[in-house]
Each structure stands twice: as structure tokens, then as C-alpha cells.
């Protein structure tokens with residue numbers, strides 16, 4: 019499935035490997051884990067399951083100096099390197115067979131500078147923890163919809179979520195970063211310092227260095243109107259939700275899934291395992307404005323209406339998405355432009371596809387438009403600014419042997435539904451050269467390559483949607 023970029027991988031003998039890791043072992047103590055150590059199995063596992071990948075070592079770093087020390091080992095030995103934050107990328111970029119995993123999860127400090135309106139997150143902070151810390155001050159930065167996703171990964175790829183139509187993508191709110199580079203230097207990237215790197219970090223993924231600190235713009239956000247709504251799987255339900263996004267105010271955002279209902283207690287038992295239309299919604303305006311926007315959705319007679327006044331961080335409580343370790347394949351692309359919304363024929367085909375998938379499947383459709391589309395496509399490395407919706411086509415697999423069938427369903431469903439080839443790097447299940455070309459328009463990719471040649475000419479950072487130098 020996923021093919022990752024390569025750096026100069028060297029096969030080291032066990033003795034040579036021990037020797038190469040010795041300085042790092044001295045610096046990290048029991049936070050350098052090798053196969054057989056207590057805690058290694060957990061440290062070497064990412065959120066998405068798949069074929070066995072066993073790293074040679076996992077370095078659980080705590081600060082920028084330790085990041086630099088781990089990078090030196092990878093650089094000097096040629097051990098393939100993976101940088102892991104929340105570990106949620108579908109292509110399992112956060113783990114590398116036979117290589118060194120730089121695990122940032124202990125770098126989990128968040129500082130909220132209320133006066134400056136800036137949140138500082140270390141490179142391993144999770145979206146839910148940041149959102150809770152900012153929420154305690156009545157402030158927020160928009161990420162996605164799931165608290166266990168890493169701020170590092172989601173931000174570097176783009177970041178689309180509940181607040182994006184109002185505030186832009188997460189990259190549009192990234193004011194600066196501290197970056198540990200392949201050559202061991204630690205630099206700042208912002209509008210004034212290393213602006214080429216700053217541009218590339220906003221959508222170019224983990225290609226350019228280890229981001230040890232992100233500076234993110236905060237907005238005031240207290241109580242929102244938000245939560246989950248579920249309807250019977252009718253084309254009218256699906257098109258009504260999509261139209262509400264496309265025609266709604268910027269304050270209204272979220273996503274809608276066509277999926278098989280999980281056996282969750284809040285979902286009526288008779289729907290379990292059956293197709294449903296399920297939306298996660300946020301309206302960040304007044305309650306009266308939210309009621310107006312929600313009226314057509316409520317008029318459809320939802321089987322569950324959990325949308326209510328709540329503090330914004332409550333949207334991130336509880337697990338999101340498939341359970342940890344779940345396997346499957348995804349394809350992502352876009353549908354429509356501007357204020358387009360699909361007709362009932364398209365919606366019926368979408369519902370039929372999920373109903374006939376023969377296993378766990380979902381179409382996840384995210385509202386774009388609003389502030390996302392008002393940013394110049396050349397301003398950041400995330401350049402696909404014009405679509406009306408992003409769609410993720412997902413088919414689960416219960417075992418590794420079922421992955422090819424899952425991929426086939428994903429490909430044929432994406433084609434039948436007219437999903438664009440161009441897509442969003444953070445939801446891509448595969449990481450071939452073609453996927454990289456689909457993630458970035460030609461001019462963006464050419465500029466990313468230029469930045470890569472400046473900051474990582476030897477391609478140390480290759481376990482990602484790799485921009486070849």
C-alpha cells in the first residue's frame with residue numbers, strides 16, 4: 019500500500035547498531051527503547067493498523083536538544099528515520115521498519131499567551147489537550163474533529179475542521195515554528211525568519227525538519243452550538259446537510275458521514291450496522307443564528323439530535339473515528355467548487371456505495387469554502403483552496419489479507435462518485451510519487467522541492483509524503 023520515500027538506509031550489524039545508538043542511550047536512558055524492552059511494543063505502535071513494521075529503536079525525546087541528538091544518530095548511521103507525533107497518519111508515516119522512530123509524545127507542553135493571542139505547542143502535543151488548555155481561557159485554535167490527532171501532523175499537512183470556514187485551515191493560523199533541521203541547526207520559521215521554510219511548513223508535511231514548537235493564533239471562543247445529528251440514510255438528508263454547509267455562514271462548519279452505524283449506546287439499537295447519515299456540527303455564532311441554520315436539518319426529523327450549547331472543547335471529548343489499530347484504506351479528494359452542492363442522484367449513489375460495501379465503510383465529507391477559499395493558493399503549501407467539499411472514502415479491513423479488497427472498493431467508489439485525483443495529504447492512505455503530485459499542484463511542488471534542497475538535501479526526513487530534493 020504505502021510507499022515511503024527513502025533516505026540512505028544502511029543495514030547495520032547488531033554490534034554496529036548498538037554502537038551507533040550508544041550516545042543516544044546515554045542521553046535518554048530508559049527512554050531509548052529497542053525490541054524486547056518493556057514498553058517497546060506500545061511505543062512502536064501507531065493509531066492505524068497494518069502489516070508488521072518493527073523499528074530498530076524508538077527515541078522518546080523530551081526536548082529540542084534530544085531531538086537534535088537523535089537526528090545526529092540518523093544522519094550519521096543512515097538509519098531510516100520516522101518522526102512520530104499523534105501517530106494518526108493513515109499511511110503510518112510515524113513508524114519505520116528497521117529504522118529509528120523519533121517519538122515526540124513526551125514533548126506535550128502547551129502555553130497559552132492570552133495577552134498575545136498565541137498558543138505555543140511543543141511538537142508532540144495532541145489536538146484535544148491543546149483545545150482543553152486554550153478553552154480554559156475561552157480561546158481556541160481550529161484543528162480537526164478528533165482530540166487524539168497530533169497538532170504536529172495535522173498542522174503541517176493543512177488542518178481542516180469545525181472552525182475552518184470561519185478561521186481558515188490550521189496552517190492559516192500557524193504564526194511561526196521552531197524547527198530542528200537535518201544538519202543539527204535549530205531555526206525559527208515565520209514571516210520574517212526563514213520565510214521559505216515557513217511557507218513550506220504550511221502544508222508540506224514533515225519533509226523539512228522536526229517542528230519542536232508551533233505558535234498558533236488563538237481566537238475568542240466560549241460556548242458554541244455543536245454536536246452530533248443522525249438521520250435515516252436518505253438522499254434528501256445528505257443533500258440538505260451539504261447544502262446547509264455550502265450556503266451557510268462561515269460560523270457553520272463540520273462534516274457529514276455516510277457510514278454503517280456503530281453499536282454506540284446513543285444510537286438507537288435498530289440502526290446498528292445499518293447505513294446512516296451522521297453529521298458533526300459546530301456553529302460558533304449566537305444561539306439564535308445557529309437555530310436558523312439548523313432548522314432545515316431538524317425539519318428532516320433526525321433519529322438523534324445531540325446538537326446543543328456546549329463549551330468548544332467538549333466537541334473533542336470521547337473517541338473519534340475508527341478504533342486504534344483498525345486497518346483499512348482511504349482515498350481522499352474533492353468534490354465541487356465554490357458554493358456547489360451535490361444533487362440527490364449523487365447522494366443516492368453515495369448511500370448505495372456504503373450500503374453495498376460488504377464491510378465497514380464510510381464516506382466522510384468535510385465542508386470547505388468560507389475562509390479556506392479566501393486565502394491565495396500560493397500563500398501556503400496547501401494550495402487546493404477552491405473546492406466546496408473534501409471527501410474521504412474509507413473501507414476497513416479485518417485482516418492484512420483483506421487490504422487489497424478494501425483498496426479496490428475505495429478506488430472504484432471514488433471513481434463512481436467523481437472524487438478528484440488531487441487530494442489532501444493528511445488523509446491519503448498511500449504515499450506514492452503520484453499521490454505527492456496529487457497533493458500539490460505543479461508550481462507548489464516545484465517550490466517545495468526548492469525548499470527541500472535548501473533544508474534537507476540528503477532527504478533525512480523521508481517517512482512522509484516525500485518531496486524528493
Ligand SMILES: Cc1cc2nc3c(=O)[nH]c(=O)nc-3n(C[C@H](O)[C@H](O)[C@H](O)COP(=O)(O)OP(=O)(O)OC[C@H]3O[C@@H](n4cnc5c(N)ncnc54)[C@H](O)[C@@H]3O)c2cc1C
Nearest residue numbers: 103104105106107111141162163168170171178224229339
Ligand atoms: C481518527 C482520525 C481523525 C482525523 N481527523 C482529521 C480532521 O478532522 N481534520 C484533518 O485535517 N485531519 C484529520 N485527520 C488526519 C490527520 O490530520 C493526519 O493523519 C495527521 O498527519 C495526523 O497527525 P499525527 O501527528 O497524529 O500523526 P503522525 O502519524 O505522528 O504524523 C504524521 C506526519 O506528520 C509528521 N509530523 C508529525 N509531527 C511532526 C513534527 N512535530 N515535526 C515534524 N513532522 C511531524 C510525521 O513525521 C508524519 O510524516 C484524522 C486522522 C484520524 C486517524
